[in-house]
Amino acid sequence: MHQQPATARRVTIVDVARQAGVSTTAVSKVLRDAYGTSPHMRSRVRAAVDELGYRPSAAARALRGRTWTLGVMLPDVRNPFFADILDGVGEHLDDTEYQLFMTSGCNDATSEARVTEAMIDRSMDGLILIAPVSPPAHLDRLARTVPTVVIGRHSHSPRFDTVNDDDFTGAGLMVAHLAGLGHHRIAHIEHHETDRIRLAEMPNALRADGYRHAMHQHGLGEHIDIASTTYTRDGGYHGARILLDRKNPPTAIFAGADVVALGVLDALTEAGLSVPGDVSVAGYDNITLAGFRAISLTSVDQAGHRIGSTAARLLLERITDHTRPAAQVKLSPTAVVRGTTGPPR
């Protein structure tokens, strides 16, 4: 039976030593499997540990080595795509001793700095950063301090591994699908970005680039039309309102993310427009809700689950050997056609 003290006081190594009738040094030696402990001492200490329900503090263990803790930083907890990534990460860690802690970086560099410092302060053994917006120098500095894998950022650092969907190609696949249906006025809703580096590295910026490039390729350069909002449902709603107010509104709206497409659908329903009769709508990410029959959203599948499991595998490798060369993994997206896209009127 566990005999816990009645107060909120934590059981300490001193309690264990007293219970076992040995010194705290002896307890400490047994707990860290050090030399110089007799089988008799070991069994007494272990019995005392069990009786008192003592758990060696991770803080104490951290001073000697691994904490078996990994940190995941998400941009926000509302985009259901990140749950797919987390499922993949979790599955790869299931057979390990690692414990996963998540925290939100709030899509803001200041907040990300605070969050990543907190994770290092907690002696986490490794970090997975999802779509971080921090400057490359900050990411590099982080990766020098703790093994790091970055998801959703097309960086090339010798210090950390990256796992990405080929966002440029994925956007092109969706333009090809819509152009193939006969659409010309295909508009895009992007996540607004002004920072030069982020314009080169963030998935949202590469999707907008891929859209522009593909429009030119299909001879639709003159119809390029982008509403610049945010990758949220509100961003989709406002983006659609902007596009519907054009003199020549689009016949198809390609949203840069599925959450954005949900907002677009909301705006179209409100405006009394039918989908895909009046306007075709497509998203990106293929969140599980996209397959929901009442929505049935055409989207680009970037295999979030596989992104997550790949990142977890790379991180464990890097923790074991932090000198191995950085890996850049790029996964190929596929278009998933459902009910929200059809030929134009």
Added chain:
Amino acid sequence: MHQQPATARRVTIVDVARQAGVSTTAVSKVLRDAYGTSPHMRSRVRAAVDELGYRPSAAARALRGRTWTLGVMLPDVRNPFFADILDGVGEHLDDTEYQLFMTSGCNDATSEARVTEAMIDRSMDGLILIAPVSPPAHLDRLARTVPTVVIGRHSHSPRFDTVNDDDFTGAGLMVAHLAGLGHHRIAHIEHHETDRIRLAEMPNALRADGYRHAMHQHGLGEHIDIASTTYTRDGGYHGARILLDRKNPPTAIFAGADVVALGVLDALTEAGLSVPGDVSVAGYDNITLAGFRAISLTSVDQAGHRIGSTAARLLLERITDHTRPAAQVKLSPTAVVRGTTGPPR
């Protein structure tokens, strides 16, 4: 300028001492604001800390006191209702030094034990547990070790605070709404539960109880019909299939959670049934997606944001004074009527 060593090695107190030209004991004293440090020594040490970018390890600090870390355990990361709770928790902590780490307990007692032990091992200053399924003795033991607030479990322990929606009343509100529309065959989809204690304490069980009680109150006791699945979209889909296969299928389905209702809507669409023309559908939680026009789900609002901020407030109070009597906060739900419910044919 930050001069970081070129390797992945972490800057230690030894590096700071060398850079400052003082002993490690002196550095340690300065860092913990101890007596016996001269202004000159303090400025040299602080300059060295800045130059090297040294961050005192939370592990080392944890041995002396607070870690300024709070842990939140969620049952799963897919139910969007938990994002509302997290928003509320986060908002209350915005002006504090606390850092929030989340982890999933996977709706399973063994997994919860592992996760909560990990959070204690990491010396977290306090825990918020959302809808834990662990036995009361485990929750009590946890709360003796670390300040704890439990959300979504109708327990009465002197050791931890609880924040709950009045689930029994909430279910009654929805039955009253549906009965008021003229429905008699109102079915319920519950999260299957067999454990005696969980049947008395879990929100899902209290919602099922509230449903049964209200059906009797409205003289509809003979029409009580429950499909017992899980609080997931799959659970809603299968629950609806079970109910539609009845000899006398229901004219209204009250799902115990909005994610469940999404699965019900999916099954009805697949079966070619109109909502609310053929079948009315209601959920519980009022997730933001419920207000989405393409779904427009009637639901019970349990104010997830307020639940979260209340829990955070109670936890900070308890960290400051862990001897204060346990608080049981129960919030009142409201029915939110939207497009998925209407009179029966």
